[in-house]
Amino acid sequence: MGREVLNGDAVVLWLERAAEVIGENEKYLTELDAAIGDSDHGANMARGFTAVRGKLAGQTREDIGAILKTVGMTLLSTVGGASGPLYGTLFLEAAKVAAGKAEIDRAVIQQSLAAGLAGIQKRGKAEPLDKTMVDALGPAIKAFEGAEGVSLAEALARAAEAAHKGAEATIPIVARKGRASYLGERSAGHQDPGATSMWLLLRSLAEVAAE
Amino acid sequence: MKKLLNAPSDLVKEALAGMAVAHPELLRVHVDPAFLVRADAPVRGKVAVLSGGGSGHEPLHGGFVGRGMLDAACPGAVFTSPTPDQILEATRAVDGGAGVVHVVKNYTGDVMNFEMAAELARELGIATETVLVNDDVAVENSLYTAGRRGVGTTVLVEKICGAAAEAGRSLADVAALGRRVNEHGRSMGIALTPCTVPHAGKPSFELGPDEMEVGIGIHGEPGRRRAKLESADRITEMLMDPILDDLPFRSGKDVLLFVNGLGGTPLLELYVVFRKAHEIAAARGLRVVRSLVGPYITSLEMAGVSITLLEVDEEMVRYWDAPVHTAALRWGV
Structure with a gap:
């Protein structure tokens, strides 16, 4: 079972699923942020993805680039904080890769994720192991690239698993970017909220691909 | 909450x-x-x-x-x-x-x-x-x-x-x-209590009855270290010393001294801090030519104080004194 390409309907399904999962995990993300940040990541992401869900209702499904652009612009104007520009940039960069495409296959998905990561790093100036969302997305892309000879669903499942491990691996790291960095050594021992929400988004994508 | x-x-x-x-x-x-x-x-x-x-x-x-x-x-x-x-x-x-x-x-x-x-x-x-x-x-x-x-x-x-x-x-x-x-300009603050972001519903960190958070930011994010609560004068020294050393502020200069409440600290206590900060500045040979005391950059209901010291020149003082008419600052009009 599963899909080898994602059409517009599947992409919208993913984003709706992601909105649900972010909503379910709002308190969890906020708790993670309370430990090392300012207690707003859950609320901000939930607000953003609720707005995304509203926008998608009226969105045509023929152009996946257009769908992703709508998502990026919506997150940019509703999330705020650092996550707004970063997630906004992720989707806007991915939108450029998927522009005009009615379906995206494995190669396009890989390019989209890589373009998104590059955009996030340029905007946020974060390197791997700075304790940010880069630590989930980076390993996910590596796992996805390395998953040869398996279905798209399996490759995305491995990517999501790598993101999960990457998020967990932020626990001992001393933050060097974002608000957690002000805690110095005290930021160690807590999982990064941005890496965690990134994992949740990728997990939803893998689930939709498997259906 | x-x-x-x-x-x-x-x-x-x-x-x-x-x-x-x-x-x-x-x-x-x-x-x-x-x-x-x-x-x-x-x-x-x-x-x-x-x-x-x-x-x-x-x-x-x-x-x-x-x-x-x-x-x-x-x-x-x-x-x-x-x-x-x-x-x-x-x-x-x-x-x-x-x-x-x-x-x-x-x-x-x-x-x-x-x-x-x-x-x-x-x-x-x-x-x-x-x-x-x-x-x-x-x-x-x-x-x-x-x-x-x-x-x-x-x-x-x-x-x-x-x-x-x-x-x-x-x-x-x-x-x-x-x-x-x-x-x-240089600043530093301490928190006596945390604050609660309405969406989160509970304080962003916890402080014991005899503890304070030194080097607090303005977002309820914890500071650099936790310390035992001290007297107002001792806390003022803990804030003024790093500020004075950092620029560094040199003897004979004019400064603006700003003692800011973080939201939950009464003006009465802020003036106690101002008095000591003024004394410390004077002891370093600084002339406090302008001052501001009150809650102007706060962190919801957090109790605590921050001190800002600005080494001013003639142009800065002139524009500081110029008329202002806003909800929170008003003079010269």
């Missing part, structure tokens, strides 16, 4: 609606996206000064909108920076043709959102300059962090830049002056 609240998601919107009807002679409120502009904006030919940041720091920034200070303020959700579209719309609303100065506190989110807004404004042909405020000496190692945070000096930058803009100075001049104020 005990707050005067209807629904957390309506808090900022309802407070803005309150400001609109409380101060119609000073400002106008735009609802979607949310921003405040001074009542007579845009002022033709005048450089506009705009700032913004998360809500929860009131009166910063909305309380400083009016003649002689800010042309616009963009409030984000509580402790969350405003968004690029919001900043862009506010920039367009106040641009009088002479350009817009963005006063930005150095936090990752604020910097990125303002950066994107400035890029969008440039595409529309609006000239902007950014003054980044990063005056918090509690952040010791800027190399391994997002850099020093913008705290108390922000208020001084906004007042002085606002007056310079009102006096007809150019975009480059106002921005350069703002940067000079930032370079000569």
Whole structure:
């Protein structure tokens, strides 16, 4: 079972699923942020993805680039904080890769994720192991690239698993970017909220691909 | 959590609606996206000064909108920076043709959102300059962090830049002056209690009855270290020493001393701190030529204090003294 390409309907399904999962995990993300940040990541992401869900209702499904652009612009104007520009940039960069495409296959998905990561790093100036969302997305892309000879669903499942491990691996790291960095050594021992929400988004994508 | 609240998601919107009807002679409120502009904006030919940041720091920034200070303020959700579209719309609303100065506190989110807004404004042909405020000496190692945070000096930058803009100075001049104020200002704060973000519903950290958080930021984020509660005089020394050593402030200089309440500390206690800070400054040979005492950049209901010391020159003092008419600061009018 599963899909080898994602059409517009599947992409919208993913984003709706992601909105649900972010909503379910709002308190969890906020708790993670309370430990090392300012207690707003859950609320901000939930607000953003609720707005995304509203926008998608009226969105045509023929152009996946257009769908992703709508998502990026919506997150940019509703999330705020650092996550707004970063997630906004992720989707806007991915939108450029998927522009005009009615379906995206494995190669396009890989390019989209890589373009998104590059955009996030340029905007946020974060390197791997700075304790940010880069630590989930980076390993996910590596796992996805390395998953040869398996279905798209399996490759995305491995990517999501790598993101999960990457998020967990932020626990001992001393933050060097974002608000957690002000805690110095005290930021160690807590999982990064941005890496965690990134994992949740990728997990939803893998689930939709498997259906 | 005990707050005067209807629904957390309506808090900022309802407070803005309150400001609109409380101060119609000073400002106008735009609802979607949310921003405040001074009542007579845009002022033709005048450089506009705009700032913004998360809500929860009131009166910063909305309380400083009016003649002689800010042309616009963009409030984000509580402790969350405003968004690029919001900043862009506010920039367009106040641009009088002479350009817009963005006063930005150095936090990752604020910097990125303002950066994107400035890029969008440039595409529309609006000239902007950014003054980044990063005056918090509690952040010791800027190399391994997002850099020093913008705290108390922000208020001084906004007042002085606002007056310079009102006096007809150019975009480059106002921005350069703002940067000079930032370079000569230093701050540090302590918290006696945490604060509660309405959405989170519980305090962002916990403090024992005999503990304080030293080097606190303004977002309820914990500071550099936890310490035993001390006397007001001892706490004032703990804040003044790193500030004085950092610039460093040299004997014989004129300074503006700003003792700021974080939201839950009474003015009575702030004056106790001011008295000691003034004494310490004098002992170092500094002349306190101007002062400001009160809650001007707060952290919701947090109890605590921050001290800001600005080494002033004649131009800064002149613009500090210039008339200002806003909800939170008013003199000379």
